[in-house]
Amino acid sequence: MIKRKEMSWKQLCSSYQPSDFSFETTEQIDGSDGIIGQEEAIEALKFGLNLNHKGYNIYVTSEACEDFFDEIKSIIEDNAQTGKVPNDLCYLYNFNNPSKPRIIYMEAGDGTILQDDMKEFSYFVKNELANQLNSIDIQKVKESKITELEYEKNLMLTILAEQAKELGFILNIVDGGISFVEQEDCQLNEVEIRQNSNDLACLAKETIEHLQQVEADVELELINLLDEKLIKEVMCLIKCLKTKYRHYPELEEYFEGIFNDILENSELFMPTDTDERIPEFFPILSRKTVNDLLLKYEVNLLVDNSVNTTMPIITDRDLSYGKLVGSIKVMPDQDLSKINVMSIEAGVLHQAIGGYLIIRAEDLVESVGGWQALRATLRDGVIKMQSPQTTSITTTKYIEPEFINAPMKVILIGSHHLYETLNIYDNEFSKLFKLRVDFEDEMSYTKQTIEKIGYKIKKQCEQEQLRPVTCEALLKAIRYNQSRSDKLSTNITPIHTLIREANSIANSTITAKNIEEAIAFKKTMMGKVSRNIKDNYKTNTILLNVKGRKIGQINGLAVYNVGENKIGQPVKITATTYRGQKGVINIEKASDMSGNIHTKGIEIIEGFLGNHFAQYFEPSLSCKICMEQNYSGVDGDSASSAQLYAIISSLSRVPINQNLAVTGSINQFGEIQPVGGLTEKIEGFFRACKEKGFTKDQGVIIPYQNQRDLVLSEEIIQAIKEGKFHIYPIRRYEQGLELLMGESYKQIETKVYEKLRLLSKKNR
Numbered sequence: 001m002i003k004r005k006e007m008s009w010k011q012l013c014s015s016y017q018p019s020d021f022s023f024e025t026t027e028q029i030d031g032s033d034g035i036i037g038q039e040e041a042i043e044a045l046k047f048g049l050n051l052n053h054k055g056y057n058i059y060v061t062s063e064a065c066e067d068f069f070d071e072i073k074s075i076i077e078d079n080a081q082t083g084k085v086p087n088d089l090c091y092l093y094n095f096n097n098p099s100k101p102r103i104i105y106m107e108a109g110d111g112t113i114l115q116d117d118m119k120e121f122s123y124f125v126k127n128e129l130a131n132q133l134n135s136i137d138i139q140k141v142k143e144s145k146i147t148e149l150e151y152e153k154n155l156m157l158t159i160l161a162e163q164a165k166e167l168g169f170i171l172n173i174v175d176g177g178i179s180f181v182e183q184e185d186c187q188l189n190e191v192e193i194r195q196n197s198n199d200l201a202c203l204a205k206e207t208i209e210h211l212q213q214v215e216a217d218v219e220l221e222l223i224n225l226l227d228e229k230l231i232k233e234v235m236c237l238i239k240c241l242k243t244k245y246r247h248y249p250e251l252e253e254y255f256e257g258i259f260n261d262i263l264e265n266s267e268l269f270m271p272t273d274t275d276e277r278i279p280e281f282f283p284i285l286s287r288k289t290v291n292d293l294l295l296k297y298e299v300n301l302l303v304d305n306s307v308n309t310t311m312p313i314i315t316d317r318d319l320s321y322g323k324l325v326g327s328i329k330v331m332p333d334q335d336l337s338k339i340n341v342m343s344i345e346a347g348v349l350h351q352a353i354g355g356y357l358i359i360r361a362e363d364l365v366e367s368v369g370g371w372q373a374l375r376a377t378l379r380d381g382v383i384k385m386q387s388p389q390t391t392s393i394t395t396t397k398y399i400e401p402e403f404i405n406a407p408m409k410v411i412l413i414g415s416h417h418l419y420e421t422l423n424i425y426d427n428e429f430s431k432l433f434k435l436r437v438d439f440e441d442e443m444s445y446t447k448q449t450i451e452k453i454g455y456k457i458k459k460q461c462e463q464e465q466l467r468p469v470t471c472e473a474l475l476k477a478i479r480y481n482q483s484r485s486d487k488l489s490t491n492i493t494p495i496h497t498l499i500r501e502a503n504s505i506a507n508s509t510i511t512a513k514n515i516e517e518a519i520a521f522k523k524t525m526m527g528k529v530s531r532n533i534k535d536n537y538k539t540n541t542i543l544l545n546v547k548g549r550k551i552g553q554i555n556g557l558a559v560y561n562v563g564e565n566k567i568g569q570p571v572k573i574t575a576t577t578y579r580g581q582k583g584v585i586n587i588e589k590a591s592d593m594s595g596n597i598h599t600k601g602i603e604i605i606e607g608f609l610g611n612h613f614a615q616y617f618e619p620s621l622s623c624k625i626c627m628e629q630n631y632s633g634v635d636g637d638s639a640s641s642a643q644l645y646a647i648i649s650s651l652s653r654v655p656i657n658q659n660l661a662v663t664g665s666i667n668q669f670g671e672i673q674p675v676g677g678l679t680e681k682i683e684g685f686f687r688a689c690k691e692k693g694f695t696k697d698q699g700v701i702i703p704y705q706n707q708r709d710l711v712l713s714e715e716i717i718q719a720i721k722e723g724k725f726h727i728y729p730i731r732r733y734e735q736g737l738e739l740l741m742g743e744s745y746k747q748i749e750t751k752v753y754e755k756l757r758l759l760s761k762k763n764r
Contacts, residue, residue: 002734002735002738002744002745004728004735004738004739005728005729005730006699006726006727006728007707007710007720007726007727007728007729008720009717009718009720009721011707012485012710012712012716012717012720012727013717014475014479015445015485015486016447016450016475017475018470018471018472018475020447021447021450021451021471023451023454023471024470024471025468025469025470025471025509026454026455026457026458026461026468026469026474027458027461027468029451029454029455029458030455031451031452031454031455031458032455033071033074033459034071034074034075035068035071035072035075035439035490036443036449036452036453036456036490037440037443037444037449037452037490038439038440038443038490041437041438041439041440042075044437045058045060045072045075045437046075046079048435048437049076049079049356049409050079051435052407052409054381055378055431055432055433055434056409056434056435057378057409057410057411057412057432057433057434057435058409058410058411058412058433058435058436058437059361059412059413059414059419059433059435059436059437060072060411060412060413060414060436060437060439061414061415061416061419061436061437061438061439062413062415062438062439062441062490063415063416063441063490063491064439064441064490064491064492064493067456067492067493068413068439068490068491069315069358069360069413072358072411072413073313073315073358076313076356076358076411077310077313080310080311080312080313080355080356081310083310083311083354083355084311084354085108085305085308085309085310085311085354086108086303086305086308086311086312086353086354086355087105087106087107087108087111087305087353087354088105088106088107088108088109088110088111088112088301088303088304088305088306089103089104089105089106089111089301089302089303089346089350089353089404090103090104090106090111090114090115090299090300090301090302091103091104091299091300091302091341091344091401091402092104092254092299092300092341093254093257093295093296093297093298093340093341094402095254095257095258095260095261095296096257099398099399099400100399100400100401100402101300101341101344101399101401101402102250102254102402103302103401103402103403103404104248104250104251104254105405106248108305108306108308109305109306110245110248111299111301111303111304111305111306112301112304112306114245114251114299114301115299115301117241117244118297118298118299119298121237121241121258121297122294122297122298124237125234125262125290125293125294125297126290126291126294149214149215152211152214153211153214156207156210156211157171157173157207159207160178160203160204160207163200163203164180164200164203165183167196167199167200168182168183168186168188168192168193168196169181169182169183169196169197169200170182170183178204178207178208180197180200180204234259234262234263235259238255238256238258238259241255242255258296258297261293261296262293265288265293268288268289268290268293295340295341295342296340296341298340298341298342300341300342300344302326302344302346302350303346303350303351303353305354311354311355311356312351312352312353312354312355312356313355313356313358314348314351314352314355314356314357314358315357315358315359316348316359317360317363318363318367319348319359319363319364319367319370319374320367320368320369320370321367321368321369321370321372321373322347322369323347323348323367323370324347324348324349324370324373324374324377325347325349325373325377325383325384325385325386326344326345326346326347326349326350326383326385327345327347327385328343328344328345328385328386328399328401329343329344329345330343339398339399340399341399343399344385344399344401347383347385349373349374349377349383349406349408350383350404350406352408352410353383353404353405353406353407353408354407354408355408355409356408356409356410356411357408357409357410357411358410358411358413359410359411359412359413360412360413360414361412361413361414361415361418361419361422362414362415362418364412365418365421365422371426374410375426375428375429375432377406378410378432379428379431379432381405381406381407382403382404382405382406383403383404383406384403385401410433412433416438419436439490440490441483441489441490441491442483442484442487442488442489442490443487443488443489443490444486444487444488445482445484445485445486445487445488449488450474450475450478453474453478453488453492453495454469454471454474456492457469457474457477457495457496457499460496460499461499464500466499466500466503466510467503467506467507467508467509467510468509468510469499469509469510470509470510470511470512472511472512473502473509473510473511473512473514473515475512476512476515476516477495477498477499477502477515478495479711480494480495480498480515480519481494481495481498482711483709483711484708484709484711485707485708485709485710485711486708487708498515498518498519501518501521501522502514502515502517502518505517505518522565533567533569533687534691537688537691537692538691542629543572543628543629544570544572544688544692545572545658546658546659546685546688546689546692546693546695546698547658547659547692547693547695547698548658548659549655549656549657549658550655550656550658551649551650551653551654551655551656552574552575552576552577552646552647552649552650552656553572553573553574553575553646553649553656553658554572554573554574554642554643554645554646554649554656554662554740555570555571555572555573555642555658555660555661555662555685556570556571556572556573556627556639556642556643556661556662556663557569557570557571557638557639557642557661557662557663557681557682557684557685557700558570558571558627558639558681558684559676559677559680559681559684566677566680567680567684568677568679568680568681568682568683568684568685568687569684569688570661570684570685570688571627571628571629571639572627572628572629573625573626573627573628573639573642573643573646574625574626574628574646575623575624575625575626575643575646575647575649575650576623576624576650577621577622577623577647577650577651577755578621578622578623579620579621579622579759580620580621580622581620581621581622600637602625602640602643604637604640604665604666604667604668605625605640605643605644605647605666607668608644608666608667608668608669608670608733609621609644609647611668611669612670612749613749613752613753613756614756617756617757617760618760619756619757619759619760620759620760621756621759623647623650625643625646625647627639637665637675638663638664638665638675638676638677639663640664640665640666641662641663641664641665641666641672641733641736642662642663642664644666644733645662645733645736645737645740648737648748648752649740649741651751651752651755651756652741652748652749652751652752652755653751653755654741654743654748654751655741656740656741657739657740657741657742659695659697659698659699660698660699660700660701660728660739660740661681661685661699661700661701662700662701662736662740663675663678663681663700663701663702663703664701664702664703664706664730664736665703666733670732670733670734671731671732671733672703672704672730672731672732672733672735672736673703673705674703674705674706674709675703675706678702678706678709678710679709679710679711679712681700682700682702682710682712682716682727683712683713683716685698685700686715686716686719686725689725694719694724694725696723696724697726698724698725698726699725699726699727699728700726700727700728701728701730701736701739701740702727702728702729702730703729703730703731704729704730704731706729707729710727
């Protein structure tokens, strides 16, 4: 017989006690913020942040939740301190192509200054320029010219009146018109009167034409005078702007465009007699106004970095297409022809130019068009913004903003699974995210790690105004979140949650008892499931034996998901063997209830049986294996060793001890392999034994590799200490045979050989 090995209760106890620490409550813990136990990953992240080449964006993998995003952001903030503040981004009117606004890159802060300067310029054009064109000097010149015009008009009319008198007529001026009347004492005959009338008409026409020409000349002089004044005033300002922004060649062209635009529309600044009522009834005939001109001179400061002292770090949860690349704002019922430079609104990507964009991968893939927008930007190096289109007569795009160069580094934070999904389904993903930084899901279970977690709990208590946590309570909360006895999960969100819940029932401090009560409350949330299981044991609805011996029957262990929780439960596995040629038949597979991994486990069992017992003859064997009372399907190979034991029991006719349950997969050479969910599985069988009655010889057989995975409740550890419950780690199937059947494995195998030879002879 192989010597049996059993785990002692001391092996299952927590490695640390409150006496190992110098603090009584978390209030007394000193520490610093940061990610715990991830030094290598942090260094890899920092290395990646300094790789400024195309495609070297970073995908950070981690299963941690609550604080992880903020902690990654904090690391990047430290790195951003040494970086250069990026440029301001300004969109300007394009005088050469009005439908394509130009982008100007300016030193941080210059964009705000330019925007203010152009506001002052527009104010001058709207309010001061007209005043300058109506200055006292201009008014004096205008009055002088008008006086000269009146003098010339009176002189010409006087001459015309004298000429009319000589010809026997009197000159009348009525309502701005000229007429001639015969003198009362006129001695001329009709022929002479007719002739003189014709002559006067010619003289009057010449006089009027002369006066019109003189008036036109005066008007032209005045217009030229105003134009000269307009040019002088505007040119002065434009020259000042050109000088101030001489380091931006693009702006010189822009200022020149403004100057020419004002000259081309100089009539807007001149007095006009146009009937202003027409536009009210005929908007399409509306003439241009000064305000229309001023829209062209506005600066759209898309991104203002004037207040930044470091590289920008941008985060957002809304990653839809429009939110990322920006939009062109259109008001309800707005005339799309009125869309202009100021309609352009920045997106998240604009804000991140020259810096870092930190986003959650889950948010990205769940957004509408988000990945497509980000992919195009990273691939092409520019942000492309779409223009709204009309929805009736035409589909013309009114503005198409110039593309913006978009150097940035994107840090995508998500799960391993999501990374693999993106990598498989988009062949550009790996080209755009060349760096992957994996943060571990587990960290070492050490005093230093516990103290660092304690510091985080201290910060939580301060921020959320929770009571301080005692050292014993902290250790219990950490143990609650342990995935292995020698490891801690890097995702401490469950600890934060447990502390919040325990705080609601605590007094001055959160004690170990409060933690236990909070954990118990969590379990009551699965109370219906637990009660159903207990009732099923009592009523034998679930057929399960925890004592006695049975041929071809064994207690396997399974784990079921109940919401976010897992619950373990024993399951009866049965095997029947008889003469035939079908080999091992998986009843679950035959009924379409077997997953691929479970089916693979059955194939491995068949391989083991053939390799171990059929080297020199071909056995005539049919075997059926079944997970009894399973109605929801099964997957995984953790029951393969138990299934093998059931088959061997059926062949050898040696009964299996029902006081033991088994978990562990097996390979074709009889080696036992580790499986998952050990803690839940053991708790499930312990619960069944407790319900049906302890016999002091009950226990669980597990793979030896899984010993470190056990984080059992104090109740189970106490039962092990008292000898009520046992855990047997094994390396090979032979150890399991002897524990389960009470005979040496050689005796059992001999019986199997004899049975297989007998079946083979009968077949011949």
